[in-house]
Amino acid sequence: MDSEVKRVPSIVHVGADATLVRNAVDRSSMARGAGSVVSVGDDASAVTDLDSHPISVIVCEVESGVDRLDRIGRASPDRPCLAVVSDTSHVDAALDAGAADVFVRREDIDEETLLGRRIDALVDDCEDVASGPGSIDALIDAIDDSFYVLDTDGILRGWNRRFREVTGYTDAELKEMHAREFFTGDDRARIEAAIGDVIDSGSTVVEAELVAKDGTRTPIEYTGRLVVDADGTPRRIVGIGRDVTERRERSARLLRLRQATETITDNVPLALFEVGSEGTVLSMRGKTLSDRVQFSSASGDDIDDLFGDQPSIRDALRRGLDGEAVNRLIDLDGAIVELWLQPLLDESGAVDRVVGLALDVTEREERAKLLDQIQENAGEVIWMSTPGKESMDFITEAYADVWGRSPARLRGDPTSFVDAIHPDDRSRVEAALAEQRDTPDAYEETYRVVRPDGAVRWVHDRASGVYEDGELERIVGVASDITERKEREQELELKDRAIETAPIGIAIHDTMSATDPIVYANDEFLSLTGYDEAGLDGEQFSVLAGSGTDPERLETITSALDHDDGASSEIVLYRADGTPFWGRVDVAPVSGNESSPTHAVSFLQDITETKEHQQEIERHLTEFGSVLAEDLGVPLRNAQDQLRAAANGDEGVDIEGATRSIERAESLVEDLTEVHSFSVKSRTVSESIAQASEVSDGDDE
Template structure:
């Protein structure tokens, strides 16, 4: 009987957990013990020097960084030796089986890995390679993975599949048995699958992506990875592989593509520059025409960052830090432009910086606006404020707040509603209600209220706001509060002046001297009472509207001329009321002077002086009556005396001198009487007009 030599190395271990494998070998019944474990780490090439008869089992640890490459190399060196793959991610089970693993152990937190290792080592070490794909443990394992598992013979016929494969295709086991791989594909995909099977058999493995057509006609994008299965002498027996549904990946890729296109569109049409820096410090990509023209000499593909920004040491240091994995953000001044830059390191699967993605935004205008905002902050007379809709915070308030409110702006940073404490108690409830409505409709807010300084001084404030929307959402409220204390004082003074005009005992009319005829724009109550014209009827008329048939036209023309020239003038004339009745009126006109401005308005004062005029006429009437008496009572005797004197003169010359003197005296008396008669004749017309005025008013003072 031939003696079988014990293996020199029962277990070959590839990976980092050598101690755990040795502990498991000590518990195992299928291997010679811990001293027979050969741990080669990552030096897989050493296995080619081993005698395959000396190895009963391969234990290969797979990591995310290594993939299945170590397992492939081990199987190439020891193709007839059963292998146990150890993975941390259940999703890697399919890849390990596809690479030829006899079985796969998935690490789990809290599990006794030494015992698990020992059991799996016993199972795999006693499983022939050619029967490993059909073992019961492997069957359960394959059905548990999320990917489709399949085994094809050398002609492409389907020989083995798992539950996931059956679910994706929609066929049951009886239908799948004997189907050919190409039956699940159509068109160009069928040719790609045929080429991939051939390549896997010829070269050992291949990967292809195609649309799997299910029994119901639906399609699923699947990535297939296949590896050749050979017998002991290296003859290909078929292909074992894993199919992974890449629907989610495709959707992500499409989303990334759309996102990239959107980013490129934004970059190409906005003041942005997107660039990438390789680990060596050279620029590998530049996008963004707006800034790339401005920075063409700075950022060009293939240029070194150190040279492109030789005068920007801070930016160079930021790029170097990003290449070490540290992102950065800051402002850079280039010429007369200000750029805001972001530098973000991009990491590969191993966590190493593969490149730095840079973004530069032209913020020159923004910075200019910031300077302008600072100037507004310092110099604005009005209180400019910006708050959140609910007044949770006051984002900005100009320095003039301290002058108007008597409080430092910093108090609003601590409490955005603290300005209400200074509002006059009589106004506070109204303003609180208005602020509640402001949250819903900022554009409708406009309030005037009083503010009380800490020293007791009261200021009047006119406050109004408007809304700021972003994407249809109210994000900020901007307002302006204006100190109107002086205006309020002037309004109060103006009201007093207006009241004085309205209650004045004389008629007052305001004229616009720049208009044709100096039209009346306003009259007071006394003017209405004197003239009989109401405000609506008199506005727009000239002063001549008070004239009539008994009015001296020259006097009216003189008044109109004085109004137009901005002169002062006074006239007493016969005027007429709205109903046509005459009255004696005194009219005084004067310009309304405005400092350093042309005269645009004048004022006329109208008084009814009929009674004074009638008193004057009464005196004149008495004088006239006296003259009439003199004319009647003295005229006849004086004429008789003159006749007698004439006769005496004719009789004797002795009394001639005395008689002549008497004659002169009599002539003087007669002359006086004649003068009184003349006065009487002149006053007749005045008496007639006065009688007319008395009759029109129903007054007869002769009684």
């Protein structure tokens, strides 16, 4: 080990004369010894030459300006600097220039002792920081609250990271801002008053809303303490600002809760009360008991006097005073009150008082009775369960009628209703029930239930969620027996299929509309007319008419539609492509639930082939008639001639020949009449004969 140990400097003096500083260090308790002081003269920048040494404090003499302090701050920003001034007017300037403390020289004080104490204080601070994990600034920045330093005028002189974050200003913008600049209105005046309070009393606490650079308002509680020098002169205000947003919100919630409790108690059928151990009322809020029992209570009233006419209440309170917790329903002349009593014990275990709550549950009990009636008499299966079907909380008696199983069994096994679902429907319903747990309002299923006796019932089941604070708590649903409706639907579907596949054209007309439009046409009607559904929808029957359509026959049809009458007609109609055809049309009105018809149905048959056959028969009959008439003409003329001769008295008349001619003619007429009966068109034989006679007479001439 070296015998000589070189003393390293811990106190650096900047100035003309280091005598005062050396003497002060000799009197100090932490930096004692002249060898611990190194003076660099007036050259403040020379401090950098000592940067590798463990400098504790720099003592700088300030005469007229703060240039030395500025240079020291640039040269050694991490070293605390103690400024020594002769004039108090230089104090603020020195502090603004970065001095950690300022010593004012005066003749009436022990300068060396007092200066030594100031140096000790700064050395002590340095050693505390050196023994920690980082610098003072790092420690202050680690504080979650806002840290600030103000001068006695309220100008901001220091701050930590949190302060900068809350205000939203940069370090450059924060420099020399006044504390009041962060506040507005009454808060600004409150902060200015708080600064005065700190200077007068040494500390203060104030709450105000800080307005950040972006306009954000944050409620903050500020604590401030005054920092003075050795002479007691105020130098700085340091403090902490704590965000009290959550505290304000908690206070506001508590206030709202208290107000809500008081409002509820004052406005709903509820009473809160306390009864002392001696049986006297300590407090009561709410009118449930006073309104129902018709009394006016005040603190100190005895329960025996208040409830003398209500032994059920008085006895319940006595049980509570004996240490028994009570919960019971009490009938007060038709009103139902639910009473809760809870005894509170003192340290010895004796009943100190009883707190009670009386709630008018008359409406609730009436609803419960109504619910029981619904459960017993509702025609629908009304149910309520937990989302996962762990429990079935409510089920009406109609479940037994539809499922053929008891509600008690379902309450014991909440998913047993699924076992009764028809096998062809079960997997679909189980999948829907799985989704029901998350989206109950979307659940709507129709399925078949097979009863134990083998009967099949159709059920339409739908559900809705019951939520509390946004959480699904229960699912309520209604399962309706729609068996009869399903049977009607199936019957209607059968009829629809019959109409749709009928081998005759069928169209339905809306006769409530002025134009009797077609609103439905089956496949055969579309096939006969050549139109598609869109082409006929909304059209009148006359859309099938054309140039060869008989107007009178068309009028027969349209008039029947207009007047809700029945009618039949054979008429020439036209397909969509213009092809004519003979159609037989029958119209019949259709009545709705009321007496007057709302629609009409028209039936259409293609009779073109029949008509053509008739016309062919008529043509052959006409030809046959002409031939027959010619055949009849000869015997008839012979008979006529013989009869005329007989009438004129001529001799040699062949009466028997005339008779045979007439008999021959009669036989031919009978044959013609029998053949003519097959003709649709009415045509008399006499007309054919007359026409043939006219032709024959013309030939004879």
